[in-house]
Amino acid sequence: xxxxxxxxxxxxxxxxxxxxxxxxxxxxxxxxxxxxxxxxxxxxxxxxxxxxxxxxxxxxxxxxxxxxxxxxxxxxxxxxxxxxxxxxxxxxxxxxxxxxxxxxxxxxxxxxxxxxxxxxxxxxxxxxxxxxxxxxxxxxxxxxxxxxxxxxxxxxxxxxxxxxxxxxxxxxxxxxxxxxxxxxxxxxxxxxxxxxxxxxxxxxxxxxxxxxxxxxxxxxxxxxxxxxxxxxxxxxxxxxxxxxxxxxxxxxxxxxxxxxx
Amino acid sequence: xxxxxxxxxxxxxxxxxxxxxxxxxxxxxxxxxxxxxxxxxxxxxxxxxxxxxxxxxxxxxxxxxxxxxxxxxxxxxxxxxxxxxxxxxxxxxxxxxxxxxxxxxxxxxxxxxxxxxxxxxxxxxxxxxxxxxxxxxxxxxxxxxxxxxxxxxxxxxxxxxxxxxxxxxxxxxxxxxxxxxxxxxxxxxxxxxxxxxxxxxxxxxxxxxxxxxxxxxxxxxxxxxxxxxxxxxxxxxxxxxxxxxxxxxxxxxxxxxxxxx
Numbered sequence: 001x002x003x004x005x006x007x008x009x010x011x012x013x014x015x016x017x018x019x020x021x022x023x024x025x026x027x028x029x030x031x032x033x034x035x036x037x038x039x040x041x042x043x044x045x046x047x048x049x050x051x052x053x054x055x056x057x058x059x060x061x062x063x064x065x066x067x068x069x070x071x072x073x074x075x076x077x078x079x080x081x082x083x084x085x086x087x088x089x090x091x092x093x094x095x096x097x098x099x100x101x102x103x104x105x106x107x108x109x110x111x112x113x114x115x116x117x118x119x120x121x122x123x124x125x126x127x128x129x130x131x132x133x134x135x136x137x138x139x140x141x142x143x144x145x146x147x148x149x150x151x152x153x154x155x156x157x158x159x160x161x162x163x164x165x166x167x168x169x170x171x172x173x174x175x176x177x178x179x180x181x182x183x184x185x186x187x188x189x190x191x192x193x194x195x196x197x198x199x200x201x202x203x204x205x206x207x208x209x210x211x212x213x214x215x216x217x218x219x220x221x222x223x224x225x226x227x228x229x230x231x232x233x234x235x236x237x238x239x240x241x242x243x244x245x246x247x248x249x250x251x252x253x254x255x256x257x258x259x260x261x
Numbered sequence: 262x263x264x265x266x267x268x269x270x271x272x273x274x275x276x277x278x279x280x281x282x283x284x285x286x287x288x289x290x291x292x293x294x295x296x297x298x299x300x301x302x303x304x305x306x307x308x309x310x311x312x313x314x315x316x317x318x319x320x321x322x323x324x325x326x327x328x329x330x331x332x333x334x335x336x337x338x339x340x341x342x343x344x345x346x347x348x349x350x351x352x353x354x355x356x357x358x359x360x361x362x363x364x365x366x367x368x369x370x371x372x373x374x375x376x377x378x379x380x381x382x383x384x385x386x387x388x389x390x391x392x393x394x395x396x397x398x399x400x401x402x403x404x405x406x407x408x409x410x411x412x413x414x415x416x417x418x419x420x421x422x423x424x425x426x427x428x429x430x431x432x433x434x435x436x437x438x439x440x441x442x443x444x445x446x447x448x449x450x451x452x453x454x455x456x457x458x459x460x461x462x463x464x465x466x467x468x469x470x471x472x473x474x475x476x477x478x479x480x481x482x483x484x485x486x487x488x489x490x491x492x493x494x495x496x497x498x499x500x501x502x503x504x505x506x507x508x509x510x511x512x513x514x515x516x517x518x519x520x521x522x
Contacts (some may be wrong), residue, residue: 016494020281021308023490030494040513045306047282047329049520068308197503199510204501220509221493227512228489229284232482233277233291240465242458248481249460251488252301259310 003072003101004138004169006033007192007213012204014215015194017076019045019222021068022259028069029258034101035069037062039076041222050219055081055091063098072101074138079109085125092129095137102138103130104172107159108148116155120162127167140194141168146175153181157188164191170214177201179210186211264333264362265399265430267294268453268474273465275476276455278337280306280483282329283520289330290519295362296330298323300337302483311480316342316352324359333362335399340370346386353390356398363399364391365433368420369409377416381423388428401455402429407436414442418449425452431475438462440471447472 006013015034018024019041027035040050042061053061062075075095080088088105095103105126107119114122123141130137141163145156153176160171171189174196176182182202186193192213195201197220204215232244267274276295279285280302288296301311303322314322323336336356341349349366356364366387368380375383384402391398402424406417414437421432432450435457437443443463447454453474456462458481465476493505 014497016497020306022305022487025308026487026491027494030491030498032494032498044283044516044520045281047286047520049517049522197497199503199506201503203503204497215497217493217497217503217505219513220503220505221490223509223512223516224493224505225486225490225512226283226287226516227508227510229482229486230287230291230512230515231508232478232485233288233293236275236277236458236465236476236478237291237293240468242460242462242464242478242481244478244481244485245460247488247492248484249488251484251486251491252480254491255305255484255487256310259305259308261310 003034003074006072007170009186009192009211009213010208012195012208012212012215014204015074016221017041017217017219018065021064022255023221023225024065024068024073025258026254028071029254032071034072034074035065036216037065037073037075038219038222039078040219044219044222044226051078055094059094059098062095062100066099073099074102074104074140075100077103078106080105080122080126083110085121088122089125089129092126092137092139093133096130096133096135100137102140102170104140104142106142106144108144113144113148113150116159116162119159120166123163123168124166130169131167138169139167140170140172141166143171143173146173151175153184157185160185160189164189170194172196174198174218179206182207182212183210264295264335267333268431270447270453270472270474271469273456273469273473273476275465276335277482278302278478278480279326280480282325283516284482284486285326285329285334286519287515289332290515293332295333295335296326297477298326298334298336299480299483300339301480305480305483305487312339316355320355320359323356323361327360334360335363335365335401336361338364339367341366341383341387344371346382349383350386350390353387353398353400354394357391357394357396361398363401363431365401365403367403367405369405374405374409374411377420377423380420381427384424384429385427391430392428399430400428401431401433402427404432404434407434412436414445418446421446421450425450431455433457435459435479440467443468443473444471
């Protein structure tokens with residue numbers, strides 16, 4: 001089954017976001033069928049905030065995750081590391097060379113949300129690159145409105161329809177949390193829709209009933225890991241005790257099952 | 262204060278083991294005064310079991326952690342990636358070039374515990390390299406008996422004394438958990454002793470009373486992080502819910518405090 005075929009409205013593909021080769025192998029071992037990258041989680045491994053990773057670094061990271069797992073990998077390529085459509089297309093071509101099964105392109109870059117026309121031109125260029133090579137990539141077009149302070153569902157839906165008409169394979173607007181909003185997005189489109197599993201979003205079973213085709217978590221698993229590390233370190237620092245080994249033991253067992261021979 | 266001066270018997274240096282640049286910055290932000298690497302935790306980021314990382318990969322990783330933090334970094338260099346003393350010395354020279362403040366060399370390699378004479382020659386060569394360059398490294402000599410199935414405290418103490426006579430700056434035998442065993446090791450030596458904070462080891466306050474000078478955690482924080490990721494992913498897979506965001510939110514806040522601007 002191709003990566004695109006795994007996108008089933010009503011039976012969403014659960015696509016965890018890995019931040020290094022080890023977490024990608026872990027998620028494969030846990031039975032997931034596809035892996036995403038996360039720009040914020042990857043940046044965190046480098047000790048940087050989101051948005052401070054170069055295209056070369058992102059693509060090298062993607063290639064490492066592709067090499068680590070047998071599963072399709074879809075990359076969070078932020079704004080395509082370019083403002084102009086040709087630059088976005090070049091990034092998508094390089095993504096195909098890195099062995100990715102898919103990638104996402106956002107409509108926010110350089111500190112602003114692109115106007116809808118420009119954003120659609122960027123999606124069209126990305127689609128052209130994604131579909132014309134010897135490896136056909138699944139191109140996800142992202143509308144960043146709701147996580148960039150523009151909580152305008154009508155505009156979001158209009159943009160996603162425009163990105164669909166430009167040929168995007170999957171549509172994605174991180175941020176909306178209510179069943180009404182998510183249902184309205186799904187109903188307005190006839191391509192698979194990805195939902196970001198934020199706090200307050202309906203659980204997966206309800207998303208399935210709404211017709212959602214894919215669920216991802218952004219940086220959540222990466223930051224859950226970092227949060228556990230902070231908890232463990234604070235225990236050592238503040239109490240001088242080692243209760244962190246309970247979770248560490250489980251993690252070490254999971255690693256043996258995921259990495260071993 | 263130099264890295265060596267941070268080793269205070271009775272007031273142990275807490276040295277968390279980082280596995281990437283982000284975790285190193287996190288631990289600096291949490292107030293620790295030195296950072297260690299962990300061979301098992303680093304291997305896990307690459308999706309590999311411990312012992313499957315090359316010398317070049319380990320040294321590149323060390324340089325990345327040195328660049329990420331202002332703190333002294335001490336590297337877990339396993340068996341020195343060599344059997345012969347000259348090879349161990351070359352690894353220590355390269356460790357100094359990577360900007361490390363210290364490193365550890367184990368007496369287990371190639372599937373066996375080296376006999377005490379050979380192990381001491383290896384330590385002597387490591388010490389010579391650690392102390393003769395323009396950057397003086399703190400050389401930790403490790404006795405692997407207790408984590409390699411030889412639970413012989415007398416032999417451990419004899420080895421650590423021999424490594425001390427060969428010039429090691431810090432002595433370390435991971436594995437012993439009782440106050441009696443740890444106290445006997447400290448009492449037999451007159452150099453700083455590192456203890457691995459395993460489950461069942463006395464808490465830091467008691468280690469301090471025993472005269473321990475440094476406490477590290479091996480791969481525990483790395484695997485606590487991976488364990489939390491596995492918990493989070495299993496929640497998504499099995500329950501379709503997003504309770505993982507509580508820890509993820511704390512992790513994201515810690516990241517902003519550690520990495521920003």
